[in-house]
Amino acid sequence: MLSEQSRSVVRATLPAVGAAIGEITELFYRKLFTDRPELLRDLFNRGNQATGEQQQALAGSIAAFAGLLLERPDARPDALLGRIAHKHASLGITSEQYKLVHQHLFAAIAEVLGDAVAPEVAAAWDEVYWLMANALIATETRLYQEAGVPEGGTWRPMEIAERHEETPDVVSFLLRPADGGPAGPFTPGQYVSVRVELPDGARQIRQYSLSAAPGGPQWRITVKRAAGDPAGEVSSWLHAHARPGDVLSVSAPFGDVVLPEGEGPLLLASAGIGSTPVLAILGHLAATGSTRPVVVLHGDRSPEAHAHRDELRALAGALPAAELHLFYEEPGDAAPEATAGRPTVADLGLPEGLTAYLCGPLPFLRAVRGDLLRRGVPAEAVHYEVFGPDLWLGQD
Incomplete structure (x- = not known):
């Protein structure tokens, strides 16, 4: 005070x-x-x-x-x-x-x-x-x-077990502790930091959401190659150089925008690479046999640019009370069920008493949050995760 x-x-x-x-x-x-x-x-x-x-x-x-x-x-x-x-x-x-x-x-x-x-x-x-x-x-x-770490001692070596090319600009990595131990638990929605040494000797750090459900021996992160220099220097390095068998320095999981407890209805809305924490949440709900009502919304440039598109469909389909809404700026023929254009909740049927979880670029967050508030969803029920510095801190 x-x-x-x-x-x-x-x-x-x-x-x-x-x-x-x-x-x-x-x-x-x-x-x-x-x-x-x-x-x-x-x-x-x-x-x-x-x-x-x-x-x-x-x-x-x-x-x-x-x-x-x-x-x-x-x-x-x-x-x-x-x-x-x-x-x-x-x-x-x-x-x-x-x-x-x-x-x-x-x-x-x-x-x-x-x-x-x-x-x-x-x-x-x-x-x-x-x-x-x-x-x-x-x-x-x-x-x-x-x-379970000392102050500042969040880092441990983790080996890349598998690498998967999801789209031309997105790659996912399965990580396992280099000492052979378990990866450890985390709460769906959390992220880890990854530290890499770049050609000029700098050891730069970036955060990546854990993009698969907890509980297995490995963690998965999904990395989109960011444009710009030096904005995308870590993601570009990972795309160009990180291969199975390589060891990365990875933090413990952190992040406070996580799956809400209880059985109340959820809205999981994402755009672009913002789908990664949503995948972990959906995977956990499916693995635990959840019957919570879940509205899943995702927007992307096109079906081909949508990383983990089939996985998102499968996870939503595995939940008995889930519905999936896809929006593509260029839908094409690969997703006839999708809506053309940018994602919006303005016309969706939303259950009463929902908790909303939003992840994506700041303009997307502002638009969807504004629509939810206009529809009477309380501000305290709308949570968001933005990748990069939070330029929205303190705003209503």
């Missing part, structure tokens, strides 16, 4: 800080990487830094957290914090690194805002930072304990 004296200062200065937060975060990363270049090389996503998306995500999370402290002083924004904490744990972030972030972030604030950062302003925003940082540290400590 923010102290009374800090609350009034933060409320008065939030417009100025909010207006400058983009400039502040850009300068922060520049200072951080000048001081510690190995962090950009081996921890932060160079592609997201190059596009500015990571700076936008950090700015959004700070502004959202400060706003929530003012709007709901007695509540902790667990949804906002949980999403960040899971990503941090998948990267192996440690509590000591928050001190380094504090050092360079407040140096950037002082440089951008200048004389406006009076001692009481600095103290108030320092309180905001450590409220957020300590809450994240506590959550990440719990996540590491639940994963």
